[in-house]
Structure formats: structure tokens, C-alpha cells
Amino acid sequence: xxxxxxxxxxxxxxxxxxxxxxxxxxxxxxxxxxxxxxxxxxxxxxxxxxxxxxxxxxxxxxxxxxxxxxxxxxxxxxxxxxxxxxxxxxxxxxxxxxxxxxxxxxxxxxxxxxxxxxxxxxxxxxxxxxxxxxxxxxxxxxxxxxxxxxxxxxxxxxxxxxxxxxxxxxxxxxxxxxxxxxxxxxxxxxxxxxxxxxxxxxxxxxxxxxxxxxxxxxxxxxxxxxxxxxxxxxxxxxxxxxxxxxxxxxxxxxxxxxxxxxxxxxxxxxxxxxxxxxxxxxxxxxxxxxxxxxxxxxxxxxxxxx
Ligand SMILES: NCc1[nH]cc(CCC(=O)O)c1CC(=O)O
Numbered sequence: 001x002x003x004x005x006x007x008x009x010x011x012x013x014x015x016x017x018x019x020x021x022x023x024x025x026x027x028x029x030x031x032x033x034x035x036x037x038x039x040x041x042x043x044x045x046x047x048x049x050x051x052x053x054x055x056x057x058x059x060x061x062x063x064x065x066x067x068x069x070x071x072x073x074x075x076x077x078x079x080x081x082x083x084x085x086x087x088x089x090x091x092x093x094x095x096x097x098x099x100x101x102x103x104x105x106x107x108x109x110x111x112x113x114x115x116x117x118x119x120x121x122x123x124x125x126x127x128x129x130x131x132x133x134x135x136x137x138x139x140x141x142x143x144x145x146x147x148x149x150x151x152x153x154x155x156x157x158x159x160x161x162x163x164x165x166x167x168x169x170x171x172x173x174x175x176x177x178x179x180x181x182x183x184x185x186x187x188x189x190x191x192x193x194x195x196x197x198x199x200x201x202x203x204x205x206x207x208x209x210x211x212x213x214x215x216x217x218x219x220x221x222x223x224x225x226x227x228x229x230x231x232x233x234x235x236x237x238x239x240x241x242x243x244x245x246x247x248x249x250x251x252x253x254x255x256x257x258x259x260x261x262x263x264x265x266x267x268x269x270x271x272x273x274x275x276x277x278x279x280x281x282x283x284x285x286x287x288x289x290x291x292x293x294x295x296x297x298x299x300x301x302x303x304x305x306x
Contacts, residue, residue: 003032005074005211006033006071006074007022007023007034007035007036007075008063009035009036009037009038009063009076011037011038012043012145013146014078014167014170017170017171019076021096021195022076022195022197023035025215029213031211038066039062040059040062041061042058043145060083060198063077064086064087067090067200068200070200073199074198074199075197077195077198078166078167079224080164080188080189080192082196084190084228084232085232086198089200090198090199090201092196092198093197093199093216094197094211094212094216095197095216095217096216096217097219098194098220099193099194100165100166100193101165101166102180102181103163103165103192104164104168105119105163106168106176106178107159108154108176111159111179115136117136117137118137118139118140118157118158118159119140119161119162120139120140121139121161121162122142123189124239124240124306125189125241125242127139127262128260128264129243129260129264130264131265132264133185133186140158142161146168164189164193165180166192166193188243188245190224190231190242190257194217194224196224219248222253223247223248223253224246225283226282227244227255227283229282229283229287230255230257230283231283232287233288233291234259234287234290235299240306242257243258244286245257246282251276251277253274253276253282254271254272255271255272255274256271257271257286257290258290259290259295259299262306268290268298269290272285272286272289
């Protein structure tokens with residue numbers, strides 16, 4: 001009997017785009033699939049900033065419960081939404097080839113970024129970076145899925161939205177991009193642009209290896225291992241202003257990462273290189289370097305002010 005791979009996902013259009021992408025990869029490798037859609041607390045509570053909802057994994061818990069219960073074989077997530085430490089018994093088994101990783105400004109009119117602008121975002125990283133690099137911006141909190149945010153912008157709640165290129169591209173809003181941020185200055189969140197597959201550690205090994213073979217992109221995987229090991233050292237979730245980006249050059253990983261204080265005044269960052277087969281160690285090493293540079297105290301200060 002041929003096993004049907006049950007895929008659990010959030011319901012948003014971006015989550016569904018990503019899920020159909022995974023479904024295609026699996027179908028092309030000869031696997032049958034079934035999609036199960038669930039709502040997470042992050043989808044339900046839209047009037048509270050993510051970092052105030054409190055629990056880690058606001059976009060992941062309900063999907064993980066389905067994995068634990070054996071109701072689904074795999075869960076599809078934006079890699080960026082995944083906490084560095086997963087619940088017991090779960091693991092990330094595959095990462096798709098990365099989309100371009102940078103951040104963009106989306107607007108429905110021409111904007112001049114050297115002038116004061118009201119920018120919509122709900123990411124503490126983006127808020128802190130603007131305080132540092134664009135203090136002339138006024139930042140307003142903007143929750144909800146991409147479609148909701150664009151509607152709010154058109155409604156006049158902000159001049160532009162600060163978003164990941166990947167989601168904007170996937171949702172077909174590329175013609176509204178008014179500015180592309182430089183990766184070196186506005187380094188993205190760990191995992192940005194890749195789709196992660198989560199599964200129970202007790203998933204049948206044969207099934208697991210077929211899924212991994214169909215979905216996983218080895219180079220992206222190595223980069224994400226480095227970035228996530230870095231994030232883990234700093235015990236960062238998606239709500240602290242930590243950024244990190246691994247890029248591969250031949251067999252060398254270049255990993256840059258940093259922490260920025262909420263007011264944008266303090267920044268601790270560094271870059272290290274290492275061989276691809278040391279991805280995890282490179283990530284931990286960079287984490288330790290930032291801790292030695294005062295990162296631990298900075299993170300404590302940030303967490304007590306969130
Ligand atoms: N924070 C939510 C989220 N999680 C993943 C993406 C975009 C897709 C990706 O980065 O892979 C977004 C929206 C955004 O930050 O603009």
C-alpha cells in the first residue's frame with residue numbers, strides 16, 4: 001500500500017503557497033499527499049504584538065501538536081518562524097532552496113527613504129535597526145498576514161511596509177517594492193527565505209529519507225544549521241532583535257550575525273568563516289563570540305524591556 005504523506009500547515013495565503021510548493025516537490029518524487037489546514041494562536045490574535053503574546057512558537061504550536069498526535073507526517077513552516085529550540089521529540093528534517101534573503105519596503109506610491117516616513121512592521125529586529133539607521137522613520141506596529149497589512153497600508157495606516165522579499169515575491173506583490181535593503185546593513189532574521197519541514201523524531205526512517213531527498217537543498221541546509229546554532233547560543237526566538245546570515249562560497253560558510261538594542265544605540269556583531277562540514281560549530285562559535293563581546297548582558301537588557 002502506498003502511504004499518503006499528510007502535511008499540516010497554517011491557513012494564510014503565504015503558508016498555503018509554501019505548502020503547495022512542498023506538495024509539488026513530493027508529488028514530483030512520486031509521493032501522494034494530503035493537506036491539513038490549522039489555525040495557530042499567531043493567526044488568531046491579531047491585535048497584540050507577537051513578542052507580547054508570550055509563548056514561544058506562536059505560529060508553530062498547533063501544527064506541532066498534530067505531529068505529536070500522529071495526525072500528520074510533516075509540518076510546513078517558514079524557517080524564520082521556527083524557534084532555535086524545538087519541543088522534545090520533534091526535528092527539522094529538510095530546508096528548501098532559499099529565496100533571496102533580503103528585506104524590502106513595499107508601498108502603493110513612490111517613497112523617498114531619505115525623508116520621514118511611517119513604516120509598518122511588527123518585528124523587533126526591524127524596529128531596532130530603523131532606530132539605528134533610519135531615525136527619521138516613524139514605526140507603527142502592523143500585524144496580520146500580508147494581504148491584511150497591504151490593506152491597512154492602502155487605508156493610510158502607514159506609507160510603506162517593511163517585509164521579507166521572499167513573502168512579497170511569493171504573494172505576487174513584487175511590483176510594489178519601492179526599496180531593497182542591503183544584506184550587509186539590514187541583515188535578515190535567521191532562516192529568512194527558506195521553508196522548513198518539521199517531523200516527529202519517530203517518523204518512519206524510510207519515509208523520512210524519501211521526503212528529505214525530495215525537498216532538501218543541501219547548501220541551504222548547511223547555512224540554516226549554522227544560523228540556527230548561532231541563534232540557539234543566544235537563546236533567541238523570533239521576538240528578539242537578533243539577526244544572522246550564512247552564505248556559502250565554494251565550501252566555505254561566511255556567517256555574519258548580531259544583536260541590536262531596542263533603541264538601536266548598541267549593536268554587537270561579527271563575521272566568521274569555516275568549512276561547510278563544520279556548520280553547526282561555526283554557528284555556536286559566532287554565538288560565543290557575541291556573548292563574550294557583551295551579548296549576554298545586552299540580551300538580558302532587551303528581554304527585560306520587551
Ligand atoms: N514574520 C512572519 C514571516 N515569516 C516568514 C515571512 C516571509 C517568508 C520568509 O522569510 O521565508 C514572514 C513575513 C515577513 O517577515 O515579511
